[in-house]
Amino acid sequence: MNADERQCPGQAAFTKATVPKAPAEQERVLLAHGDGGQLMAELIEGVFVARLGTGEPPGDDSALMAASGRLVFTTDAFVVDPVFFPGGDIGKLAVCGTVNDLAAAGARPIALSASFILEEGLPISELERVVDSMAAAAREAGVRVICGDTKVVPRGKADKLYISTSGVGEVPEGVSVSGTAAQPGDVVLVSGPVGDHGLAVLSRREGLEFESPIVSDCAPLNGLVAAVLAAAPEVHVLRDPTRGGLATALNEIARQSGVAIEIYEESVPVRPAVAVACELLGLDPLYVANEGKMIVIAPPEQAEAALSALQSDELGAGATRIGTVTEGQGRVLLRTALGTRRILDRHVGDQLPRIC
């Protein structure tokens, strides 16, 4: 049913690929199946899309509900380790992640749901702290968690708590953004420095201390997106670069739109502390998760307006132009400071597990 369902920007609307690639060589689930990279894409296409889909190309994080006008639906599971990290916790993350998936569809959030899987023995005070964070983030986003569920599993069958949030949002009349809509000539913007969230979680998990503390960028971006769409209603693509980071999100868009995206290495904002930490840890900040950044791809005549709108908002103060869309076949190219170009592919295997 609902054969006319269309896709909107976000992480995995379940729609069947033409030739599902079953991950036959993988007999068991690996940590890398959850990290946003190549193996995860194969699992989603081979197992979920092949069985639950209906014949349209997948790729976006939210799906439009055909029977309901301009309503979109999205869901996310949160398993971040540790539960509390600099700049946020699993509760703030669960609300922001879902609000941002809706925002990336151009939608204003209408309602959220939250389901909790609690490990026996979790201190109630920690649960209360997490739920307080959810409430604060929801207030900031101007949305409510209107229904929920709670399950408890025995000690050792979860890790403190996991939260799944779903969201319903409404796309305003006149707004039409999609991961499939990038066009050659379009300008690629990002709303601020990348890599903060992943490094903040990793540093707390591993007990690393850096000279400058690294704090997660976790924030609800629905207000920022509304400002961008008001200033530049012709924006083609919005996408929040979470798991797998900027490089993975751009790869998804390039594939969905059947274009190439060229990024200027020097233009991608990375905080010095994050750059140093990545250097030390052997990580590429372009692949590190963000939870409060938005990629905006706009036609050239509206790029300035979109950039100004981003920069005028506190959450987009560090926005910059980082590249352009060109003719091509689903690839992302990085133009280095030296003028050379290299392919910025989806990574295979495990960069950072349990980052969200």
Next chain:
Amino acid sequence: MNADERQCPGQAAFTKATVPKAPAEQERVLLAHGDGGQLMAELIEGVFVARLGTGEPPGDDSALMAASGRLVFTTDAFVVDPVFFPGGDIGKLAVCGTVNDLAAAGARPIALSASFILEEGLPISELERVVDSMAAAAREAGVRVICGDTKVVPRGKADKLYISTSGVGEVPEGVSVSGTAAQPGDVVLVSGPVGDHGLAVLSRREGLEFESPIVSDCAPLNGLVAAVLAAAPEVHVLRDPTRGGLATALNEIARQSGVAIEIYEESVPVRPAVAVACELLGLDPLYVANEGKMIVIAPPEQAEAALSALQSDELGAGATRIGTVTEGQGRVLLRTALGTRRILDRHVGDQLPRIC
């Protein structure tokens, strides 16, 4: 925002109780906080509703989204152990549970979401089997899983896999059911024998063999509910008696509506195999979970029509009248075969963990 949001029948719409009872004496999460009984109710009121709610009485499993006409929203986490059991598996359960929460709001399902938490090492073949079950159950219900998410946690941080499903549904014009709507004089019906699901899961988990195999009743009830509402549009309450069983669901309704519910012990259908197994295990079938049954509370003039509609459907073939609503203060009374009456309270503590 959305101060005019109203509640519809189902498991925990987050709305603030007047005096949240914080479970102060409980310092850590216990398994019993997840079993549908008294402790869980206290956790929901004290932690979730107090922090996420808005000032209306909680109680239903779905919540109406004020901004969206007659749309309802619901969510559930599924952590059943074992993942595969007689009559179903976690995938079938995840779809049916959410479809049935929507059905209990009188809503037809529009779309489902599914988020997966996978334990590293889970055989891909088991995941495929679960997703196949989800697809089959969704087809049976005439709904689609349109978006999803996948996270992987290290070995020992989950138990094979957990699934959270959310659902959006639409309440047809003219339908108005709610856990608050039971009235003295109403007739209480149940769509068939109770306790099958809980016993089926428990027997597989514990390796128990009974003379007659006990099979879960797990099934999507949206078609059955549509038939009942077509025949008896004035039905007051629908509720699927899942965790905590029939007794817990009736207690919720009695409290929400501020009435008493009197049940005739002899009229409650229980399969002989389930009755024998409960006797052996020291369980009360009235508190054992169902996943394919519906409580229907109808005004007396439409009770016959509702019962006929139930009995005409394969999934309601065993429907019977089990009691009546009377004046009272949120209590459920059981009238025994001997003519005595006893209070059928919410249970405190752990009857059956991880049953859904």
